[in-house]
Amino acid sequence: MTRLTLDNLDLHHAGAARPALSNLSLDVADGEMVALLGPSGCGKTTALRVIAGLIAPDAGAVRFDGRSVLHLPPERREAVLVFQSGQLFAHMDVAANVGFGLRMQRRPRREIADRVAEALAQVQLDDLGHRKPHELSGGQRQRVALARALVLKPGLLLLDEPLSSLDAHLRTEMRALIRRLQRETGITTLVVTHDQEEAAVLGDRVALMLGGRIHQIGAGAALWNRPADLDVARFFGGCNFIPGTSTGGVFDCALGRLALPDGAPEGQGCLTLRPEAIEPGPGENAVVMRVTETRFEGLLTRIGAEAGGLRLEALMRAGAARSARPGAETLWRLPREALWVLPGV
Amino acid sequence: MIGRGHPWASLAPALCVIAVLFGGGLALGLAGSFGAGRGGGWSFEAWIAVLSEGRVWRSLALSLWIALASTALACGLGLGAALLLRRSFPGQGLARLLFQINLTIPHAVGALGILWLLSQSGFLARLAGGAGLIDGPARFPALTQDHFAIGIIAHYVWKEVPFIGLILLANMHSLGDDPEAAARSHGATPFAAMRLVLLPLLMPALIRAGAIVFAFSFGAWEVPVLLGQSAPPALPVLAWQRFTDPDLAARPEAMAIAMLIALVSALLIRAAFAGRGR
Numbered sequence: 001m002t003r004l005t006l007d008n009l010d011l012h013h014a015g016a017a018r019p020a021l022s023n024l025s026l027d028v029a030d031g032e033m034v035a036l037l038g039p040s041g042c043g044k045t046t047a048l049r050v051i052a053g054l055i056a057p058d059a060g061a062v063r064f065d066g067r068s069v070l071h072l073p074p075e076r077r078e079a080v081l082v083f084q085s086g087q088l089f090a091h092m093d094v095a096a097n098v099g100f101g102l103r104m105q106r107r108p109r110r111e112i113a114d115r116v117a118e119a120l121a122q123v124q125l126d127d128l129g130h131r132k133p134h135e136l137s138g139g140q141r142q143r144v145a146l147a148r149a150l151v152l153k154p155g156l157l158l159l160d161e162p163l164s165s166l167d168a169h170l171r172t173e174m175r176a177l178i179r180r181l182q183r184e185t186g187i188t189t190l191v192v193t194h195d196q197e198e199a200a201v202l203g204d205r206v207a208l209m210l211g212g213r214i215h216q217i218g219a220g221a222a223l224w225n226r227p228a229d230l231d232v233a234r235f236f237g238g239c240n241f242i243p244g245t246s247t248g249g250v251f252d253c254a255l256g257r258l259a260l261p262d263g264a265p266e267g268q269g270c271l272t273l274r275p276e277a278i279e280p281g282p283g284e285n286a287v288v289m290r291v292t293e294t295r296f297e298g299l300l301t302r303i304g305a306e307a308g309g310l311r312l313e314a315l316m317r318a319g320a321a322r323s324a325r326p327g328a329e330t331l332w333r334l335p336r337e338a339l340w341v342l343p344g345v
Numbered sequence: 346m347i348g349r350g351h352p353w354a355s356l357a358p359a360l361c362v363i364a365v366l367f368g369g370g371l372a373l374g375l376a377g378s379f380g381a382g383r384g385g386g387w388s389f390e391a392w393i394a395v396l397s398e399g400r401v402w403r404s405l406a407l408s409l410w411i412a413l414a415s416t417a418l419a420c421g422l423g424l425g426a427a428l429l430l431r432r433s434f435p436g437q438g439l440a441r442l443l444f445q446i447n448l449t450i451p452h453a454v455g456a457l458g459i460l461w462l463l464s465q466s467g468f469l470a471r472l473a474g475g476a477g478l479i480d481g482p483a484r485f486p487a488l489t490q491d492h493f494a495i496g497i498i499a500h501y502v503w504k505e506v507p508f509i510g511l512i513l514l515a516n517m518h519s520l521g522d523d524p525e526a527a528a529r530s531h532g533a534t535p536f537a538a539m540r541l542v543l544l545p546l547l548m549p550a551l552i553r554a555g556a557i558v559f560a561f562s563f564g565a566w567e568v569p570v571l572l573g574q575s576a577p578p579a580l581p582v583l584a585w586q587r588f589t590d591p592d593l594a595a596r597p598e599a600m601a602i603a604m605l606i607a608l609v610s611a612l613l614i615r616a617a618f619a620g621r622g623r
């Protein structure tokens with residue numbers, strides 16, 4: 001399989017106000033599956049197309065196993081791109097679609113037939129080889145697109161929002177299938193998604209892309225709980241930001257002196273913690289808050305509260321949230337292990 | 346039951362107009378070809394006369410040649426132009442404007458232009474004569490009123506290439522670059538991606554546009570009248586001549602020829618669509 005390296009990629013589309021890619025660097029290890037996560041328009045699909053050779057960057061390098069591939073056309077790169085919409089060829093049946101790449105490689109007919117059958121079995125569509133794309137469901141079309149890529153045994157598999165057009169049930173099913181096939185084949189995979197949950201489930205690591213560059217890369221939980229900067233924290237739904245100073249494991253701020261976890265950076269910064277980490281009741285780092293609003297959000301209730309001129313939000317289960325009424329004072333505990341300091345902010 | 350919101354209810358006014366103008370005209374023409382309205386009752390006389398007349402068959406062959414050659418050339422050149430014009434290049438907007446500008450020129454005006462350009466007393470003949478390439482304008486090859494209907498075909502190609510090209514450009518625009526990009530990513534060269542993916546996806550639009558060009562060039566009479574030879578004339582010209590004949594007895598034959606044009610056109614277009622289906 002292939003190790004992918006992106007070095008300082010820059011790309012500015014003509015007429016666009018902002019660059020599509022800005023100093024984008026990323027390293028995907030051989031056999032690893034990385035989820036490239038980001039909001040719409042952040043440049044993640046453009047990045048995939050640059051890697052696939054469909055768009056040339058203005059600057060930077062794309063390397064497969066350390067060798068630059070920028071001079072190679074798409075058909076000579078060992079990377080296959082699976083499009084968001086599947087892009088099955090409407091005039092070909094499923095078997096011809098899956099065998100397309102092998103036909104381009106001028107493989108013998110017998111071999112093509114065998115490998116197509118094998119690939120269709122991998123995606124559990126054994127009996128649908130004769131069907132035309134318009135006779136398939138959305139989930140089946142995506143599986144055919146996946147089989148069409150896997151049959152080539154590429155060094156690098158690029159998946160562009162492969163689940164975005166599927167309903168919730170099919171998404172879960174397809175997610176498991178992609179994960180299983182990637183583990184079985186060991187193909188280095190870069191999957192683009194705007195869905196945080198999908199990124200966390202699919203990726204060995206998650207790379208968060210904002211404004212054309214990677215802001216943070218790591219395990220899903222790390223990005224969620226230990227954001228590298230305010231933008232990352234906000235992308236993951238962070239809403240509690242407390243300015244202050246960190247000294248000797250204590251954070252001095254408008255809420256008082258809060259005990260920090262070991263290894264917290266020193267100096268001026270911004271303390272953040274996820275709304276669902278806040279607990280009701282007394283204990284270490286407990287602060288008195290005045291409730292300003294409550295909002296039902298299904299399983300959890302969002303509670304807004306103020307203290308010392310700061311506004312915090314907490315997400316609590318219905319039982320814990322019952323006593324929180326606008327105007328009432330309440331005691332919130334900010335668990336030490338959930339606190340995270342963004343230095344210099 | 347068809348309610349107010351049903352598509353058929355919305356389409357009904359347009360369908361009624363088509364049924365009355367097109368269907369009604371066709372029915373009247375068919376009835377006329379059997380002598381209806383001439384007081385002598387129904388008969389196959391006009392059809393027998395038309396189908397047993399050698400001149401009709403020669404006219405049919407000429408019209409088929411004109412329509413098939415015009416359609417094939419317009420499709421080929423329109424496709425080529427669309428493939429070139431879809432790419433981004435400096436001045437692309439101006440090139441597209443120039444490409445479609447002759448769509449606005451009426452056929453009769455275009456035919457007169459071809460006459461001025463290609464006839465033996467036309468611009469090219471005088472130019473060639475003046476340059477000493479030929480002994481005199483009269484030695485210029487006959488490109489209008491000629492046996493192979495070159496002037497007529499040139500006119501139809503000149504007029505229909507932008508039509509085909511614009512339909513294909515619109516189709517390419519709606520397809521986007523992704524089908525070809527998917528093919529390239531799966532190992533196809535640019536030429537293979539175009540041949541195996543883009544062209545088959547464009548084929549339904551090309552056949553539809555080609556069918557329109559064929560039907561028009563097979564059934565129109567004003568361009569063959571201006572640019573065509575008189576013996577044999579194109580089939581629509583023959584129908585027109587019979588229809589305007591002072592002898593009213595020729596009218597059923599005119600109708601029979603018109604019905605023949607409609608029938609051959611419909612059968613060939615149907616065959617083209619059936620061939621695509623297979």
